[in-house]
Amino acid sequence: MTIENISKQIKAPVTIVGAGMGGLVLARVLYLQGVPVTIYEAEASTAARTQGGKLDIHERDGQIALEIAELTNEFKAIIQEGGEASRVVDKEGNILLDDPDDGTHGRPEVLRGDLRNILLASLPEGTIQWDKKLTNIQTLRDGQHELTFADGSTVTTNVLVGADGAFSKVRPLLSEATPEYTGVASVETYLYDVDEKHTDAANIVGDGAMYALSPGKGFQAHREPNNIIHTYVSLKRSKAWFDEIDFENPETAIAQVAAEFEGWPKELTALINDSETAPVLRKVYALPIGHRWKHVPGVTLIGDAAHLMPPAGEGANLAMFDGAKLGQAIADNLDNIEEAIAEYEAPMFPRSEIAAANADEFLDVLLGEHAPFELAETLREALDGNE
Numbered sequence: 001m002t003i004e005n006i007s008k009q010i011k012a013p014v015t016i017v018g019a020g021m022g023g024l025v026l027a028r029v030l031y032l033q034g035v036p037v038t039i040y041e042a043e044a045s046t047a048a049r050t051q052g053g054k055l056d057i058h059e060r061d062g063q064i065a066l067e068i069a070e071l072t073n074e075f076k077a078i079i080q081e082g083g084e085a086s087r088v089v090d091k092e093g094n095i096l097l098d099d100p101d102d103g104t105h106g107r108p109e110v111l112r113g114d115l116r117n118i119l120l121a122s123l124p125e126g127t128i129q130w131d132k133k134l135t136n137i138q139t140l141r142d143g144q145h146e147l148t149f150a151d152g153s154t155v156t157t158n159v160l161v162g163a164d165g166a167f168s169k170v171r172p173l174l175s176e177a178t179p180e181y182t183g184v185a186s187v188e189t190y191l192y193d194v195d196e197k198h199t200d201a202a203n204i205v206g207d208g209a210m211y212a213l214s215p216g217k218g219f220q221a222h223r224e225p226n227n228i229i230h231t232y233v234s235l236k237r238s239k240a241w242f243d244e245i246d247f248e249n250p251e252t253a254i255a256q257v258a259a260e261f262e263g264w265p266k267e268l269t270a271l272i273n274d275s276e277t278a279p280v281l282r283k284v285y286a287l288p289i290g291h292r293w294k295h296v297p298g299v300t301l302i303g304d305a306a307h308l309m310p311p312a313g314e315g316a317n318l319a320m321f322d323g324a325k326l327g328q329a330i331a332d333n334l335d336n337i338e339e340a341i342a343e344y345e346a347p348m349f350p351r352s353e354i355a356a357a358n359a360d361e362f363l364d365v366l367l368g369e370h371a372p373f374e375l376a377e378t379l380r381e382a383l384d385g386n387e
């Protein structure tokens with residue numbers, strides 16, 4: 001089918017809300033198929049927010065999505081060598097498991113910012129409308145929706161995709177579910193020039209990911225390029241407990257969080273005490289496991305908007321996979337958008353239900369009563385399975 005033919009059948013561009021991993025992959029796949037597409041993104045520009053953190057990109061979903069998006073070569077060029085190493089440590093600093101990166105794990109790591117740059121560069125100028133925060137949606141006739149943005153502008157669409165993350169504005173069109181606090185939050189910190197300035201922390205973290213855990217608390221640290229350690233200090237505590245901490249005052253916030261790790265060795269507590277950035281609180285929310293909805297004409301969700309789950313290394317992979325699969329379904333059903341949405345949603349619901357159950361279980365493995373031994377055992381079993 002030629003691009004001219006496609007343009008005749010799609011009356012208006014496919015409208016995506018949100019330029020995260022899911023929305024960008026969807027836009028890229030539609031663009032490759034010649035389907036008109038526009039993303040409306042709340043952030044003011046590509047540079048509005050630093051895109052910290054590493055993502056491991058899995059063979060079963062993230063890598064397939066990038067292949068469908070014809071970006072495999074670009075992805076291979078940004079892989080961080082050595083990033084797949086992992087280490088599990090107890091609260092005395094004893095190493096329980098030390099798995100070097102031997103290149104056999106099938107989940108190469110990349111920096112989130114690098115991956116996003118590849119996706120942004122793969123879209124033609126003007127595909128993303130920046131500084132367009134969706135504030136209201138009105139359902140019109142025949143599966144059409146009118147979107148209103150914070151700047152007062154409006155747009156009408158007959159294909160609306162909510163790729164707008166955890167607190168999606170599009171989701172209420174389809175479902176009454178709202179994300180619930182999981183009882184866990186992480187405090188994000190960074191150490192710089194670690195080989196020179198933080199050698200003890202650098203030694204315990206090693207070349208990849210390091211988990212230092214005990215029931216209800218722990219450090220998840222990653223060695224990143226340019227001599228950086230990026231840490232999530234996780235605690236199982238109520239929302240009210242975290243709300244008591246004044247994160248506007250970095251020194252007292254660090255002291256209050258660090259107090260939870262009294263008696264832990266200094267190479268571990270350095271990950272909070274010596275933070276060179278103000279600590280950032282990230283409460284972990286999740287949608288109900290198995291979240292789904294009845295088909296609503298002209299609208300669907302991808303990524304966290306559809307199936308927010310605790311971080312277990314899968315969310316960005318799933319968002320990209322959703323985007324690629326929905327893009328293919330739309331391209332295959334250009335004259336029947338409802339069929340395209342149904343074709344995408346049918347396998348997405350069970351796929352994300354399984355992933356959400358696994359993520360929930362992983363959170364328990366990380367911080368449950370058998371931490372850190374259960375994680376060491378789980379990783380060892382996975383390693384044995386790889387051999």
Ligand SMILES: Cc1cc2nc3c(=O)[nH]c(=O)nc-3n(C[C@H](O)[C@H](O)[C@H](O)COP(=O)(O)OP(=O)(O)OC[C@H]3O[C@@H](n4cnc5c(N)ncnc54)[C@H](O)[C@@H]3O)c2cc1C
Nearest residue numbers: 018020021022042134164165303304313314315316317319
């Ligand atoms: C601490 C932490 C660590 C994680 N680590 C990993 C990991 O290692 N591996 C992994 O695979 N996943 C990881 N995840 C999960 C992953 O980050 C998410 O699952 C993934 O980013 C979801 O992508 P998305 O495109 O659905 O949504 P998002 O990335 O959240 O993108 C949504 C976009 O929509 C925009 N938006 C929101 N509201 C509006 C609005 N009203 N109007 C317009 N635009 C709007 C936002 O600005 C944003 O750009 C982690 C998550 C957290 C919190």
